[in-house]
Amino acid sequence: MTTDIQALFHRPEQGVYLLNHSVGCLPGSASDAFQSHFLEPWKQQGSHAWGQWLENLTRFNAALASLLNGKSQQFCPQTNLSSALTKIVGSLPPASAGQHILISERDFPSMGFVIQTLCKRFGLKPRFIPHGADLTDLNRWDDMLSDDVWLAFITHVQSNDSLRLPVADITGLTKKKSIISVVDIAQSAGVVPIDLDAWQADFIIGSSVKWLCGGPGSGYLWASDEIIAECEPMDVGWFSHQNPMAFDIHHFDYAVDAGRFMGGTPSIMPFTVSAESIRTLDRIGTETIFQHNQKLINHIIAQINQGEIRSPMQENRRGGTLAISFKDNQKAMQAMNHAGIFCDQRSEGLRFSPHIYNTEEDADQLVEVINRLKI
Ligand SMILES: Cc1ncc(COP(=O)(O)O)c(C=O)c1O
Incomplete structure (x- = not known):
């Protein structure tokens, strides 16, 4: 299902796009x-x-x-x-x-x-x-x-x-x-x-x-x-x-x-x-999008070995973005840019927002970058 849905959107060809709290990707239709x-x-x-x-x-x-x-x-x-x-x-x-x-x-x-x-x-x-x-x-x-x-x-x-x-x-x-x-x-x-x-x-x-x-x-x-x-x-x-x-x-x-x-x-x-x-x-359905988004957020939270989660841990208290604060957010942001992870930095740290067209592999790539951070 996800593969078909992914094909509906134009995503940047390089990198992992997790900036959907800022600009969502253009549907082909x-x-x-x-x-x-x-x-x-x-x-x-x-x-x-x-x-x-x-x-x-x-x-x-x-x-x-x-x-x-x-x-x-x-x-x-x-x-x-x-x-x-x-x-x-x-x-x-x-x-x-x-x-x-x-x-x-x-x-x-x-x-x-x-x-x-x-x-x-x-x-x-x-x-x-x-x-x-x-x-x-x-x-x-x-x-x-x-x-x-x-x-x-x-x-x-x-x-x-x-x-x-x-x-x-x-x-x-x-x-x-x-x-x-x-x-x-x-x-x-x-x-x-x-x-x-x-x-x-x-x-x-x-x-x-x-x-x-x-x-x-x-x-x-x-x-x-x-x-x-x-x-x-x-x-x-x-x-x-x-x-x-x-x-x-x-x-x-x-x-x-x-x-x-x-x-x-x-x-x-x-x-x-x-x-x-x-x-x-x-047509995809907001409930389906929400479930997918939360699944990926939970996956990231479960796998990372550093960073403080600044978004609520309970699904019924949070939206679609995962905010994580690192010891040095500026350095973490530089590492994300270097690794091609699309995200941004605000008062609560770095923001990552998976949409319906993001995959578990996207989440894994982010996890890998976070777990390799030396800050
Ligand atoms: C919660 C919230 N409200 C409003 C806005 C933007 O308002 P405007 O459409 O006037 O630029 C944003 C933009 O990031 C937002 O996150």
Whole structure:
């Protein structure tokens, strides 16, 4: 099975590719789709390509809906998580001055930049869950979700150590306390099974560049049915209109669904690629991908004779990345580069992320390099 699946992706020909937390490998079908669903219609039809181009956005939303158990009309293509978060917060009925946005010091820094900027603009205050707090502790969340919190930002899987948060339990708390929830699935979509229906969050934001193998530029937001009607995005355009072709400059009606977050003439290219990538991964199945990924991570953990594991040891508490800290991480990184192991270095050490197209031999090669390290 793995051999067939491997053939579906273009992997770098040399070395062992374990950087899937950064950029997932291009599926052959996505490369073909770019040619047939974007370039060919343009070549053959010029402006009349728009019909087919827009279908690519519909396919993108439908692919996400199937993968994440949502509805197509709840998704809206976005450039990246940062801009999606800015649009979401700017679209909501204003919070009372002095209210807080809750975020963790361990969240991806870009999310913190957005939240602090928005707080300044809207008279709100950021409140950080301290770095050392156990983000899986519901009592801690219960304490932090106090009366003066307006919105909580929750990262499903942390990018540095791959800690996985119990999102459904946390959004259960935010719901009970009428606090708006925004969940970041950048590091989980495509590798950890997600059921949006079960989560009951208000908003989800994500990208396709990592485990979804869809390249940069094809982010997305998801909004619950209940909250969409309350959202009035500031960043609008004719594609946010219920009827983009109405062309009456004096009359603007927000689209009834998440399409209200579209804005002006949409970008098509990145979504043409990622729609097909997401469909490919969905056909394989996230549960299958997760099992394979965890098997390889466990295999590596069991075989190495040095390095401190900084990711959780329990599968139900971690995402798809294995972070290992060595005595000298810089030297370890040099050894990885030398041996052709694709990985990177962050605060918790080196990050290794096996996807469905990685094999036990890949894991063994990594183990061999680690066990030979002289640091
Ligand atoms: C957890 C998490 N959130 C967000 C991002 C990226 O955000 P943006 O799409 O705005 O660049 C990353 C990128 O590594 C991430 O790991």
